[in-house]
Amino acid sequence: MYYLILFLIAAPLAAQERWQARSMVISSRGIAATSQSLASQAGAQILARGGSAVDAAIAANAVLSVVEPMMCGIGGDLFAIHYEARTAKLSGMNASGWSGKGQTLEAYRGKGLSGVPYSGIHTATVPGAVDGWWQLHQKFGKLPWADLFQPAIYYAREGFPVTEVIQEDWNGTSSKLERDENARKYWLVDGRAPRVGEVFKVPELATALSIIAKGGRDAFYNGPIAQSILKTSKRLGGTLVQEDFTLFRSEWIDPISTDYRGWRVYEMPPNGQGIAALMMLNLMEKFSLPQMDPRSAEAMHLKIEAQKLAYRDLYAYVADPKVSKVPIAGMLSKAYAAERAKGIQADRASCDTRPGEPEKGHTIYLSVIDKDGNTLSWIQSISDMWGSGVAVDDYAFHLHDRAGGFSSDPAHPNVLAARKRPFHTIIPGFMEKGSQKIAFGIMRGGNQAQAHAQFVSNVVDHNMNIQAALEATRFTRRSVEGCGVMIENRLNEGALEKLRGIGHIVDLRAEYSGQMGGGQAVMLDTATKMHYGASSPRKDGAAIPEPDPYFLQRKQ
Numbered sequence: 136m137y138y139l140i141l142f143l144i145a146a147p148l149a150a151q152e153r154w155q156a157r158s159m160v161i162s163s164r165g166i167a168a169t170s171q172s173l174a175s176q177a178g179a180q181i182l183a184r185g186g187s188a189v190d191a192a193i194a195a196n197a198v199l200s201v202v203e204p205m206m207c208g209i210g211g212d213l214f215a216i217h218y219e220a221r222t223a224k225l226s227g228m229n230a231s232g233w234s235g236k237g238q239t240l241e242a243y244r245g246k247g248l249s250g251v252p253y254s255g256i257h258t259a260t261v262p263g264a265v266d267g268w269w270q271l272h273q274k275f276g277k278l279p280w281a282d283l284f285q286p287a288i289y290y291a292r293e294g295f296p297v298t299e300v301i302q303e304d305w306n307g308t309s310s311k312l313e314r315d316e317n318a319r320k321y322w323l324v325d326g327r328a329p330r331v332g333e334v335f336k337v338p339e340l341a342t343a344l345s346i347i348a349k350g351g352r353d354a355f356y357n358g359p360i361a362q363s364i365l366k367t368s369k370r371l372g373g374t375l376v377q378e379d380f381t382l383f384r385s386e387w388i389d390p391i392s393t394d395y396r397g398w399r400v401y402e403m404p405p406n407g408q409g410i411a412a413l414m415m416l417n418l419m420e421k422f423s424l425p426q427m428d429p430r431s432a433e434a435m436h437l438k439i440e441a442q443k444l445a446y447r448d449l450y451a452y453v454a455d456p457k458v459s460k461v462p463i464a465g466m467l468s469k470a471y472a473a474e475r476a477k478g479i480q481a482d483r484a485s486c487d488t489r490p491g492e493p494e495k496g497h498t499i500y501l502s503v504i505d506k507d508g509n510t511l512s513w514i515q516s517i518s519d520m521w522g523s524g525v526a527v528d529d530y531a532f533h534l535h536d537r538a539g540g541f542s543s544d545p546a547h548p549n550v551l552a553a554r555k556r557p558f559h560t561i562i563p564g565f566m567e568k569g570s571q572k573i574a575f576g577i578m579r580g581g582n583q584a585q586a587h588a589q590f591v592s593n594v595v596d597h598n599m600n601i602q603a604a605l606e607a608t609r610f611t612r613r614s615v616e617g618c619g620v621m622i623e624n625r626l627n628e629g630a631l632e633k634l635r636g637i638g639h640i641v642d643l644r645a646e647y648s649g650q651m652g653g654g655q656a657v658m659l660d661t662a663t664k665m666h667y668g669a670s671s672p673r674k675d676g677a678a679i680p681e682p683d684p685y686f687l688q689r690k691q
Contacts, residue, residue: 155603159667160678166668167191168655168678169501170206170578173295174198175670175679177286178503181278182681188503188511189217189275190283193268196515197287199499200532201340202295203675204322205304206578207499209343209355210259210364210527211517211535213267214403216390216565217275218572220508220659225565226274227403229556230267230385232260234538236553237374240545246372250543251551254311256373258536259523260557262355264515267385269352275509284348291341294334298675300649302331308520317367317526318533343530356380360530367528379554390565393417393467396425396595401565405453405461408584409562414445415588417472418479424596430608430626432633433481438592439610439620439639440479442585443488446615449584451490452548455556459548465493484638486618498561498583500576504657504666506681512563512574566591570662573601577671579652582611586652601656602669609651623648647673 160166165188167178178195186194192215200208213230243250243257252258272280297305306328312318319326321337329335346354354360361380368375390401393413400416402409418441427434452461465471475491498516517535525534540557542549549558564575564587573594577586586609593604608625619640622631635641644650653674658667668678 155606156672157602157606159600159602159669160680162666162680163664164666164683165191165503165505165681166657166666166678167195167501167503168657168668168670168676169195169199170499170653170655170674170676171199171202171298171301172675172677172679173202173290174501175677178501179679179681180286181283182505185277186505187275187277188505188509189271190278191503191505192501192511192513193272194283194286195501195503196268196499196513197284197344198290199501201287201291201337203301203499204533205308205520206517207515208517208532209265209347210262210522210532211264211515212262212537212559212561213264213513213515214407214559214561214563215267215271215514216401216403216512216563216574217271218510218565218574219275220510225390225401227388227390228267228271228385229388229403230263230270231406231556231559232263232537233383233554233556234260234541234551235375235379237376238538238551239553240543240551242374243551251538251541253539254519254524254536256368256371256523256525258538259368259373259375259525259534260537261375261379261383262535263383263385265347265355266352266383270385280351281348284344288341288344288348291337291344294336296332297329297335299331300675302328304520305329311521311524315524315526317528317531318521318524321526321531337531339529339531343532356383363527363529364534367525370528371525391463391467395420395591398566398568398591398595400591402562402587404456404463406455406556407559407562408449408453408581409564409587410453410463410466411445411449411584412562412564412587413467414448414472415441415585416591417467417469418444418476419588419592421473421476424592429593429597430630432630435610435622435626435630436481436484436634436637436639437479438589439612440485441588442612443485443615444475444478444491445584446612447488447490448493450615452493453558454549458552458555461548462493468493482637484618486638488615498578498580500563500578500655502574502576502655502657504574504659504668508659508661508664508666510572510574510657510659512565512576514561514563514576516561562587566594570660572659572661573656575601575654575656577652577654579650581613582650582652585611586654590654601658601667605654605656605669605671611651621648621650623651649673
């Protein structure tokens with residue numbers, strides 16, 4: 136009896152109390168974190184072969200284009216932030232494609248369209264991802280270009296077992312696939328989505344990836360793949376021409392940033408929505424969030440209200456800065472944030488916010504760190520699930536629908552025009568303080584900037600590690616209007632009632648809702664030379680470390 140009593144007393148003292156479901160992955164070598172475990176494994180194997188973070192990201196992204204095809208692929212766009220450990224320099228890659236010279240409001244109206252549609256060939260702009268891959272590899276790659284595509288080619292040709300979250304997305308969007316002849320042929324099995332665990336093959340995509348592996352970016356933009364895209368476009372009445380592809384180039388861009396309680400947080404500048412995450416942080420900094428429970432109504436309310444103000448400005452001002460004036464400096468001004476923050480009331484939700492005067496998106500995200508500490512924040516997408524809904528003749532991959540990101544209002548800075556990049560939802564994030572460098576990202580359209588700000592707050596205000604910060608209960612708002620907000624149901628009932636009591640219209644979602652977007656993160660600690668990886672349970676992914684060279688050690 137004495138020992139039983141001792142056990143009952145001692146056992147709770149030894150047990151851990153924690154709010155996160157998974158532990159971080161920790162390694163002194165590289166880590167690849169993606170939204171599907173086969174892609175993470177491919178990235179880790181590339182690292183083990185001596186590849187750089189960029190090499191691993193390209194390989195993992197190519198695998199994701201096969202195993203998570205409704206979200207990403209060679210028919211889409213890419214943004215990335217690269218941290219070079221040797222120089223401590225950040226480089227930004229904007230590989231978002233532009234509209235064709237025939238994609239104008241006037242041309243669309245001539246075809247009987249009232250404005251920019253949301254699906255079909257007229258939503259397809261030039262895909263930028265492959266050129267982005269190529270430029271990043273030219274600058275930071277270590278392994279031969281062709282080697283990076285072997286895992287993806289293998290899975291496309293030999294098949295892969297369909298995982299749970301991906302199958303749910305596939306099944307839920309099968310009606311979109313049914314509307315396109317190629318999509319039905321390439322991506323449905325006897326008229327249905329593949330089942331969980333069913334092995335799915337797409338040899339036509341393997342052929343496309345093999346062409347890119349052999350011929351590089353020119354095989355895509357000036358070779359047989361561009362020809363098939365143009366053939367598909369012409370067959371469906373599209374306006375894309377060869378010159379749209381030949382002239383396109385991605386751009387190296389300096390990230391923009393803000394200071395948040397001693398951390399420097401970086402995003403890519405417009406034409407993307409990353410600036411909204413920085414604006415949210417500038418607003419949130421005016422309140423005492425570090426003294427609040429992250430699961431409290433008070434903390435959640437302040438973050439929701441900051442999102443409303445930041446997103447009003449986001450949708451009013453962000454466009455392609457090469458074509459339209461975007462008031463970036465004013466939007467990031469701390470003084471502007473202080474003025475806007477005065478409109479946030481602690482005891483009442485605002486349901487009618489307006490843009491201020493700063494000058495008086497579906498997706499995959501992955502992050503990689505290599506053994507040398509080079510770190511990559513990488514996001515790639517075909518926009519909506521299955522993009523435009525148009526699968527390319529001969530090669531199966533879908534064209535994205537990024538033209539849907541343009542405005543049909545001639546007075547708006549983001550109005551559709553020729554050779555212009557549309558407003559973009561996909562954003563990579565990066566943050567640093569002292570020896571800690573974190574590459575992070577969270578998916579799902581307009582959710583992304585608000586999710587970035589919540590992740591940063593979880594790390595900075597609430598002292599969470601990167602895995603806990605990804606897992607923590609989040610909110611998202613799908614409309615800039617009204618007081619509606621989706622919140623995961625792990626928030627306690629008392630906090631929910633307080634939020635409802637001050638005017639929030641709460642839509643409770645699942646514990647780990649896909650509406651909040653899955654995400655990944657990796658962290659480098661330059662002081663300890665240790666690397667950390669994290670992956671959100673809202674997706675099918677994992678953070679997988681590069682294997683240590685135990686098989687290469689000499690026998691004792």
